[in-house]
Amino acid sequence: MTTAQTMGLSPLLRALRTPAEAIGFSVTEWETLLRQGRATRLLGRVWHQFSRAGILAAVPDPVARRLHAAFVEADYYRRTLLWETDRLHHAFHGTGISFILLKGGAYAAAGLDLAYGRPAGDIDVLVAQESILAAEEVLLRHGWEHVIDDGYDQQYYRRWMHELPPLRHSVRDTELDLHHAIVPRTSRLRPDMSLLHAAAVTVDERGTRVLAPVDMLLHCVVHLFHDGEIRDAFRDLVDIDALLRWLGQDPDLWRQLVPRARQLGLERPLFYALRYATKILDTPVPAAILREAAVGAPQVPVQRLMDLVVPRAMAPELNAYRRWATRLSTVVLKSRAHWLRMAPPRLALHLARKSVRRLIAAKAA
Amino acid sequence: MRLGELSSEEVRTRLTQHEIRLRVGPFSISVASDQPSFWPAFHFLYQDFPLLEDDVPVEFRIGLVYPPGIRRWFRRQVLFFLDDATPFEPFTSALALPFFEWGFNWCIYEHVYEFLVMHAAVLARDGKALILPGPPGSGKSTLCAALAFRGWRLLSDEFALFDIASGALFPLPRPVGLKEQSIGVIRAFASDADVGPTFTDTRKGTVAHLRPPSRAVASADEPAMPHWLIFPTYSRDADNKLEPLAKASAFALASESCFNYRALGVDGFSALSRIIDRCACFEVAFNDIDTMVRTLDQLATRSERT
Numbered sequence: 001m002t003t004a005q006t007m008g009l010s011p012l013l014r015a016l017r018t019p020a021e022a023i024g025f026s027v028t029e030w031e032t033l034l035r036q037g038r039a040t041r042l043l044g045r046v047w048h049q050f051s052r053a054g055i056l057a058a059v060p061d062p063v064a065r066r067l068h069a070a071f072v073e074a075d076y077y078r079r080t081l082l083w084e085t086d087r088l089h090h091a092f093h094g095t096g097i098s099f100i101l102l103k104g105g106a107y108a109a110a111g112l113d114l115a116y117g118r119p120a121g122d123i124d125v126l127v128a129q130e131s132i133l134a135a136e137e138v139l140l141r142h143g144w145e146h147v148i149d150d151g152y153d154q155q156y157y158r159r160w161m162h163e164l165p166p167l168r169h170s171v172r173d174t175e176l177d178l179h180h181a182i183v184p185r186t187s188r189l190r191p192d193m194s195l196l197h198a199a200a201v202t203v204d205e206r207g208t209r210v211l212a213p214v215d216m217l218l219h220c221v222v223h224l225f226h227d228g229e230i231r232d233a234f235r236d237l238v239d240i241d242a243l244l245r246w247l248g249q250d251p252d253l254w255r256q257l258v259p260r261a262r263q264l265g266l267e268r269p270l271f272y273a274l275r276y277a278t279k280i281l282d283t284p285v286p287a288a289i290l291r292e293a294a295v296g297a298p299q300v301p302v303q304r305l306m307d308l309v310v311p312r313a314m315a316p317e318l319n320a321y322r323r324w325a326t327r328l329s330t331v332v333l334k335s336r337a338h339w340l341r342m343a344p345p346r347l348a349l350h351l352a353r354k355s356v357r358r359l360i361a362a363k364a365a
Numbered sequence: 366m367r368l369g370e371l372s373s374e375e376v377r378t379r380l381t382q383h384e385i386r387l388r389v390g391p392f393s394i395s396v397a398s399d400q401p402s403f404w405p406a407f408h409f410l411y412q413d414f415p416l417l418e419d420d421v422p423v424e425f426r427i428g429l430v431y432p433p434g435i436r437r438w439f440r441r442q443v444l445f446f447l448d449d450a451t452p453f454e455p456f457t458s459a460l461a462l463p464f465f466e467w468g469f470n471w472c473i474y475e476h477v478y479e480f481l482v483m484h485a486a487v488l489a490r491d492g493k494a495l496i497l498p499g500p501p502g503s504g505k506s507t508l509c510a511a512l513a514f515r516g517w518r519l520l521s522d523e524f525a526l527f528d529i530a531s532g533a534l535f536p537l538p539r540p541v542g543l544k545e546q547s548i549g550v551i552r553a554f555a556s557d558a559d560v561g562p563t564f565t566d567t568r569k570g571t572v573a574h575l576r577p578p579s580r581a582v583a584s585a586d587e588p589a590m591p592h593w594l595i596f597p598t599y600s601r602d603a604d605n606k607l608e609p610l611a612k613a614s615a616f617a618l619a620s621e622s623c624f625n626y627r628a629l630g631v632d633g634f635s636a637l638s639r640i641i642d643r644c645a646c647f648e649v650a651f652n653d654i655d656t657m658v659r660t661l662d663q664l665a666t667r668s669e670r671t
Binding site for chain 2: 027030031034035038039060061062063065066068069070072073075076079
């Protein structure tokens with residue numbers, strides 16, 4: 001894509017797509033980059049991209065300091081994830097429970113470029129469904145505590161979600177999500193977890209395991225298109241972009257992508273991910289792969305609607321949250337995510353229970 | 366051009382209709398506000414600060430504005446904005462200036478990782494810096510304000526910003542927050558001290574701000590090298606004597622006074638080691654400002670002779 005064609009894009013998008021274009025930024029564009037990068041927590045990522053593109057010298061001092069600071073902060077989180085991984089090995093040693101790191105923890109342990117400048121908070125861990133309660137017990141013995149005390153909310157997680165209620169370490173304060181699946185039990189998607197476990201790979205001499213490269217991407221894809229957190233959606237898309245570029249280095253991995261998605265029943269989210277990563281972030285994906293992935297395309301009217309709302313909800317525009325079109329797009333996507341995660345009758349029952357409990361609590365107070 | 370060269374009318378117009386762009390130490394900030402209580406206090410306390418050159422981007426874009434809806438009129442309140450985000454609950458409108466100072470501090474300890482940031486007052490004589498770390502209540506702000514009127518150059522009353530590679534301290538002169546009795550103490554101590562409006566009923570009780578001395582603001586781009594590290598504590602029955610502190614203890618105390626020591630990892634450790642190596646380290650319990658000022662004066666003079 002030429003400079004002329006990208007002129008209409010926001011400074012953050014331009015900085016992520018073609019870092020070298022930032023050299024010509026005006027004062028206003030630099031300021032907009034800081035605002036958009038701060039709102040999406042991508043400033044550290046931008047620093048990393050600029051550094052790899054070798055254009056740091058062209059960044060004005062105040063902007064460079066803000067980007068660098070964000071990178072340093074993100075790198076602290078990256079090291080924290082590595083330390084937490086060490087502590088997990090320590091906790092699970094000799095218990096016979098094997099675990100797989102997901103998301104940020106996995107990127108850090110595997111040493112992916114994506115782990116640099118990426119602000120990560122929680123550590124996400126996957127264990128087999130049959131060992132999840134034993135794993136929880138091990139963690140509770142090693143200083144992890146439940147964040148949620150409420151019995152109903154606890155039960156809600158245990159009954160319907162793909163993870164246990166979140167844990168927090170009493171000393172180190174890190175949050176941990178213990179997963180037994182990559183989608184909620186209530187979701188219409190039913191990827192066979194045993195396939196993911198079987199394909200998991202070891203990334204260091206200590207035996208740290210992460211999902212196979214293609215599965216790692218598919219997990220990220222499911223997370224983006226089946227989650228209510230539209231707020232963080234753009235950051236997820238940036239992860240997908242980086243993972244696709246990484247996979248793209250190995251033609252064999254490209255060839256595995258669509259067949260694996262079909263095997264796991266994840267063609268639809270993969271289709272969306274490829275479509276919007278290429279559209280919004282200009283991610284290089286071979287045309288043959290895009291054609292192959294079209295098996296996951298929805299009906300034409302649905303696709304039109306998604307094409308209308310996804311870029312609006314994600315693309316960080318100036319004052320994005322104030323624009324009505326963005327708000328409407330966000331509502332559409334959130335409703336969609338809820339619809340996919342939980343069938344409406346069950347959702348209604350859950351919301352009714354929540355409100356009755358809130359009323360009782362209010363009366364008691 | 367300095368802020369003080371603008372008329373109060375001009376300041377008000379810019380703050381309400383656009384923004385005022387300032388350089389404050391190493392930082393470039395912009396401020397916008399529709400709060401009448403804020404305009405004159407800001408104009409007075411920041412009068413010596415230079416307006417930002419046109420080609421410098423702003424890194425912290427701060428707003429102090431009425432919340433939408435009824436709270437503008439009923440229980441007058443003000444919101445603090447960094448960009449489009451509001452990290453705090455609304456505050457009483459009359460306290461917009463202390464809220465700004467507090468919010469700006471938050472920007473620094475929440476977002477600054479390009480320096481090693483220590484919670485400390487910093488002053489300098491002949492390019493040699495005196496660092497006074499301390500939590501609120503340690504008396505560091507009062508001591509700092511007093512020294513700023515007795516031959517020491519004020520670098521900061523709140524943040525020591527160390528360059529990670531060289532250990533040099535970047536000045537961040539800003540209004541010095543004085544609490545309760547300190548306001549009277551400083552007024553009595555230095556008749557030429559300019560103190561801004563007094564705010565009662567803040568979360569920290571009565572608060573007023575000392576306008577930073579003009580020459581401190583004028584030399585805000587001249588770093589100083591760490592030379593003395595003194596941990597003060599205010600206490601009623603104190604002897605006001607400097608007690609030498611072992612370097613290892615000084616290191617431990619200093620690392621606890623930093624906001625981002627852990628996050629900086631190895632870089633933080635080496636930076637702080639170099640700083641401690643350069644410094645003569647002491648602790649002191651004090652209750653008398655005059656004695657302290659004399660003691661520190663002697664310390665500085667002794668170092669000149671050697």
